Every structure is written in structure tokens, then in C-alpha cells.
Amino acid sequence: MSNEDSIQLQRLRWRCRRGLLELDIVLGRFVEHRYATLNEQQRVSFDELLDLGDNDLWDMVTGNKELTQAHQREVLDWLKQA
Helix, strand or coil, rough: HHHHHHHHHHHHHHHHHCCCHHHHHHHHHHHHCCHCCCCHHHHHHHHHHHHCCHHHHHHHHHCCCCCCCCHHHHHHHHHHHH
């Protein structure tokens, strides 16, 4: 891993830190186990999901709220498994 990749991964991990402990755990697991395998479009979808507020994202992960962007479905399903 290059130094630039390492810095980007550190920034991503920081961005995944949330006010909800449960969401913090899910996002951290996802980054550790799945993020490196994502293609560019999947990374964009993940980034879009990270733009959501904590409660909205957690509600989507737990299935209490429906996804509004269909292209994010695959990444959201992986988050649910994390």
C-alpha cells in the first residue's frame, strides 16, 4: 500500500467515526473487511451513504428506512452484513 493509499484509508476511517456506537462498529468492520474489494462505483455509493446523517444511515442499515438511491443497494446490503 502506498503512502497516499494509507492516508486515504486513514481519512476514510476517520469519516466512519460516528456518534452512534453501533454505526461506528458496522462502518469500521465494513472498511476492514470489504472496502478494499470495492470498485470505483461502489466506493462512490459508500461515500454517498457516509454523507447521510447518523440516524438516517442507521435506519437504513437496520431496515427501518428504505433506500432512496437504487445504485446504493449493493453497498447497503454489505453494510447490513458487517
